Structure formats: structure tokens, C-alpha cells
Amino acid sequence: MLRPLLFFSVAGKLAAVILWTVKPMPWVGLGCFCGADLVILYHLLAPWGQWVCPAFMRFETPRKEIWLTIDDGPDETDTPQILDLLDAHRARATFFLIGERAARLPGLVAEILRRGHQVGHHTQTHPTRLFWCASSARVNAEIDEGLAALRTGGAAPKWFRPPVGIKNLYLAGALARRGLGCVGWNVRSHDFKSRNPEEVVARVMKEVAPGAIVLMHEGRGMDPRVRVHAISRLLAALAGRGFSCVVPEDGQLR
Ligand SMILES: [Zn+2]
Structure with a gap:
């Protein structure tokens, strides 16, 4: 969808200029000039936006299974505890790791894999504010340095x-170009800004359904009352409702 959007962005600007020379209509001109740009911006900034870069948001399953994804690690304190919790619940998860943290803790990356979990790529430096407008060189560097x-x-x-x-x-x-797929989520816990693990678990359990991709976090940016505790309580709550945590096959993703 990106190429048609960029085409409409350029065409809209030309149409706005032509319209203005024929008959000035400010609102019509403004709509033509930046309408497609606003659509592009929405699909850049909204995590569920699919037109700029499609992302998998759920997976197909006939069973009560969810994909637990844990972002922003590895962390020397949290990751080992989370691995023990996953073992205790016979749960599998995908850890979306930040490259510069993984480079400092390669042993933890190896341990995640050794314990039967999956490692995903979450950029090299986690550039939240300006990633949407970063240059091609910066985007490529974030991916390549993170991969390394x-x-x-x-x-x-x-x-x-x-x-x-x-x-x-x-x-x-x-x-x-690097054979990587983009993964989003459809159940967001908001654990990163919460101070109450029960609130986090309640939010997830309200929305969870077979095939859900659940977003959780680890690391020192979180409130100590939520850090690790929310994942611990969530695993118990999921088990109590008969859900298992799996890593889906590629063909199941939607
Ligand atoms: Zn993150």
C-alpha cells in the first residue's frame, strides 16, 4: 500500500496547486495537499497500522493458545527470573531483545535459546521518538547492528x-531484504506504565482469546511492583483459564 499512498501524496499536491489556480477553495485544497500524508502518518504511528509496513497481529489456532512476547530485554535481573517462571508453567515465549543490551549480555541470549524460547529483534538502540522519520541509513543500521x-x-x-x-x-x-517479518500484538498490557500488577493482569485477561499476541516488558524502566511480578501473575491467570503459551508456526500468523 505504501507506493499508492506516496503516489496519491504527490498527485494530491499537484491537484491542490492546479485547483488553487482555477478556483481557490482552502479546505478542498488543504485536503488534496495533505490528505494522503495524514493517512501515511496514521499508519506510521498507530501500532495496528498495516499500510506502511504490514505486521502480524494474531495467529490462527483451534486451541486455547496465546503467544507471549516480552520486549526490551535482556536484563540481568529480570530475564533469569522470567525464564524460571516460564519453566515452572511449561510456557514458551518470544523475547524481543534490544541489540545493545544483548551485546552486553550474550550469555543471557544463549540461555533464552537453551531454555527453548525464541529471540526476536527489537532494534539496536530502541529509538522510540524519531524512528518514524529516521533515514534509510539509520533504519538499516538499527537492524544490522541489532542482528550482529x-x-x-x-x-x-x-x-x-x-x-x-x-x-x-x-x-x-x-x-x-534481510528475511525478517514484522510482528505486532493485539493484547497490550500497558505493564510499562502501570504500578499495579493485578491491574496489568486484569487488562490482559479481559482481552485474551485463542491466537492472541500478548505484549509484556522486562527491565529496569518498569515500576518494581510490576517488574517480573506481572508476568508471574499473568502466567498463573492464563493457566487458571486453561490457556497455554506457545510460539506459533510461521503459517499460523495473521
Ligand atoms: Zn520496546
């Missing part, structure tokens, strides 16, 4: 998650 860091821990990721779900005009092409 994850490889030092033995990971060969096939999934990429943009920081806070924000896309970039160059992202789809950069991922395709």
Missing part, C-alpha cells in the same frame, strides 16, 4: 518488532 548483537549470543531472529510499534517508510523494504 543477537548473533553473538547465538540467535538468528526471523521476527522484528518496531519500538512501541512505530513504523518507518523504509522499514518494510529493509526487513524484506
